[in-house]
Every structure is written in C-alpha cells, then in structure tokens.
Amino acid sequence: MIPDGLLLPQPSQPSLSEVVLKILREMISAGQFKPGQHLKEAELATALKVSRGPVREALTQLEAEGHVELRRHRGAFVSTLTRVDVEEVHTLRTAIERLAAERACTRMGEPEFAAMDAVLEKMKAATRPVKPEDAVRLDLQFHDIIYAACDHQRVQRVWTSIRSQVSFFLHTRNVNFPDFTDVGYPEHLELRNALSQADPAAACAAVEKHLSGAYERLKKLDLPDKPV
Amino acid sequence: MIPDGLLLPQPSQPSLSEVVLKILREMISAGQFKPGQHLKEAELATALKVSRGPVREALTQLEAEGHVELRRHRGAFVSTLTRVDVEEVHTLRTAIERLAAERACTRMGEPEFAAMDAVLEKMKAATRPVKPEDAVRLDLQFHDIIYAACDHQRVQRVWTSIRSQVSFFLHTRNVNFPDFTDVGYPEHLELRNALSQADPAAACAAVEKHLSGAYERLKKLDLPDKPV
DNA sequence: CGATCGTAAATTGTTAGCAATTAACGATTG
DNA sequence: CAATCGTTAATTGCTAACAATTTACGATCG
Secondary structure, three states: OOOOOOOOOOOOOOOHHHHHHHHHHHHHHOOOOOOOOEEOHHHHHHHHOOOHHHHHHHHHHHHHOOOEEEEOOOEEEEOOOOHHHHHHHHHHHHHHHHHHHHHHOOOOOHHHHHHHHHHHHHHHHOOOOOOHHHHHHHHHHHHHHHHHHOOOHHHHHHHHHHHHHHHHHHHHHHHHOOOHHHHHHHHHHHHHHHHOOOOHHHHHHHHHHHHHHHHHHHOOOOOOOOOO | OOOOOOOOOOOOOOOHHHHHHHHHHHHHHOOOOOOOOEEOHHHHHHHHOOOHHHHHHHHHHHHHOOOEEEEOOOEEEEOOOOHHHHHHHHHHHHHHHHHHHHHHOOOOOHHHHHHHHHHHHHHHHOOOOOOHHHHHHHHHHHHHHHHHHOOOHHHHHHHHHHHHHHHHHHHHHHHHOOOHHHHHHHHHHHHHHHHOOOOHHHHHHHHHHHHHHHHHHHOOOOOOOOOO
C-alpha cells in the first residue's frame, strides 16, 4: 500500500494544449495582443514550438472563455470587450455567485474559513499602494474559495469560463483607480462574515451587495461602445 | 445591390466537426450509447467516414455539454447522469433562467409573444397522448424564446451547454410519467402571462415557480446514485 | 499459489502535409 | 474613372502517419 497522497498529486503532466492555453490566456489578459488582432495558428505554433493542433484546441477553448472570436475559415480574432460585455459578465456572475454562496455557506467548514482568513489577512497586510496584479489575484482567490466550497461542477465550470474576463476587468480598473487598498479588505470581510452565518438568504444578499458595489466602480471605466 | 436576404441565409456550409457533433449529441440523447461506454475516436471516425480530427473536436464540445467525460490518455466515456446531476442542472438553470426572464420580459415585443403563442397553441392542440419527443421539443422551444429574447450572449451560451441535458431529463421523465398533456400547457401559459407584465420581479418569481414544479416531477425518476 | 514486474497491444496526443475556402489585388470593361 | 470579375496568395479545415502513454496480460519469483 502506498502512503496516501505521496505520488498522487502528480496531475499527470499537462498536455500541450493546456500549456498553450495558459500562455495565450495570460498574454491576452495582460493585453499583449491588441483587440481585434488576428491570431494566426501557424504563427503561434512556430512561436511556441508546437504544431497547429494544440494551438487550435487552445483557441477553441479561448473562444468559450470569450477571449477570442472564431470566424469560419478566417481564424481567431481577439475580442474587444465593450461595456455590454462588462454588463453581461456582471449579471451572469451575480446569477451564479448567488447560487454558489447559497450552497457554500452551509458547506464551508473550518479549513475553508481558514483559507479565506488567510487571503483576508494578505489583503489587510498588503503594502500600499497595492500592485494591481496582486489586488486582482487576492480578489479572485477569495471568490475561488466560494466556488470551490459550493460543490457544484457546472457552476464551477461557468465561473472558469468568465473568470479571466473578470480578471481582465478588475485589472483594468485597478490600474485606473487604485483604491482596492481601501475597499478591498472591508468589503470582503463583510462577505466572509455573512457566509459564516450559514444562512443562504443572508449569503445571497451579501453577494448581491458586494458585486453591485464592484460593478458600480467598474462602470467608471470608459470602454469601447461597439466592436469595431 | 443585392435584394436584402437573397443569398444571405446561407450559413456557410457547416464544418465536419459540427456535423459529427450533431450526430453524436443526438445519438447520446437518444440513448444509443450506454452510460459509461468508451467512445473511441478511431471507431467513430471510420464509422462516420471522417478522420479523427473532427471527431476529437466534437468530443471536446460534448464534454463541455456534459455528455461525455474526457480522461487524459484514456478517451471519452459517456456520462452516467445521477441525481446529483439533475440537481446541478436544475439549480444552474434556475439561476440563469431567472436572469434571462428578468431581461426578456422588458425586451419581448409582438413577434416574440406571437412565437410563444404559436408554441402554446401547439401544446394545447397536441393529440393525446403526446409523444415524449414532441413534448420535449415544444417545452424547449418555449424556453428558447426566452433565452433568445434576453439578449445576453453569455447566458445563451450557458443555456446551450445544459440544454441537451435538460432535454435528456425531460425525455426520460415524459417516457415514465406521460402527464405533460395535463401540466404542459397551463404551466407555460402562466409563465407567458407573467412575462407579458414586463415586470422583472414578477417574471423572476414565475420562472422560479415554473421550474421548481418541473423539478419536483423530475425527482420522481429513479436515477443512479453514484457513477459506477 | 499469490503478488509483482516486465512486456505488448490498444488508444490517445502530436506532428506534418494536402485540400478547400476566403479575401485581397489587379486587369478589364462600361 | 468607378465598378466588376478573374486570379493569386494566405489561412484555415482536414487527413494520415508517428510518438507517447496507459492498461492488460503473462511470466517470474517469493
């Protein structure tokens, strides 16, 4: 018998598709490609030293995540995120995060709250001014815990599909208005406290309040009105 | 100048991946494959007279739709839908359909209501006993109108990703308890009337009531408890 | 006789090359 | 000179062959 979990946490070497996906996702989120830019399979393939197959698979996944638009026989074009997209992501996120919180609040135990508190501690302790990427990372880490705790594969999947867009928006905002310092910690703490009541209705309300606050700040960004 | 819409409705010949996807999706929904069955790329490819590429793409899409499970270096296995899956699909669907209805009720115009009424008319007029596949088709057609009217690409996409699972559950239910005849028409009519009030809160409540009713009936099915 | 290790078969992951489609350019015509 | 039609270049869609990985079987050893 093998000691439990000795060689197991070896997530079976990621496939090339996954590697390529991660790289491209990161590059797009970081704004390395211009919106509207044509991503050519062959170009990316040679640049990444792989063949077109894995690149192709990564691109279809990126389409599902809303980062690129796939046009038949034309290829992949980086999406230009408009204020309509901000609204869509916000409303969809609210819908699923309400559900996630409802379920999570009665399922979270000691370890989950400990993980949350660790993140909260980092938010409080972060040296001002907080770097945008750190702020975004902590913010998402906090919400990831809720989604993980809600124990709902399909909700988890939807969250994954909008997560990097949320990341993009948060990043843009934090670059333009670096006030995460002030609102980040208290607002998340409030949400944590609501969750610890283990009352679905309360958790739901807290999520709505939290997200609508974030959305209000997000709307201050000036984004393109229409895709060119 | 070309007369508006003469050659346009030519949706640019579907790709092989799409054809394969449609076929496999249909076969799985209709129960042509046993749950847990191993779908081998090469087998499907030769059977469908295409190469493994398109089959592969179709399988990854089917995974996103929850019809198969993809295991690294093992391949695609037909999902066995458990009562946990029924619950997940139901709760996720409720979350997004609330949102869809909220938006749809203030966006629906004459044509949308006309389309709904046409479906309702067919529900009422259907000769008893209604064939399960007809009942499912009409049911989904009705809800498709809501999703289309809500004007929300991302919600639409999530709906697409669970739609055929909903279809599967509805089908199974209608086969076992053919009472769509009695509840189908009045319940959908009630929802339609709520939507026509153009009041988001009312629409939301109506959706919740409608779906929870459907879920209660769905729970009567005895489904496997655990994936084998 | 049971357990373990090595080997082989089957299947997926990846690559490279060919075919089909699109879009852009330039010649041609009214 | 503007508009249209053929031609060509570029890019994706698809195919077929190769490499890597996993599982299953059987020989070997205790």
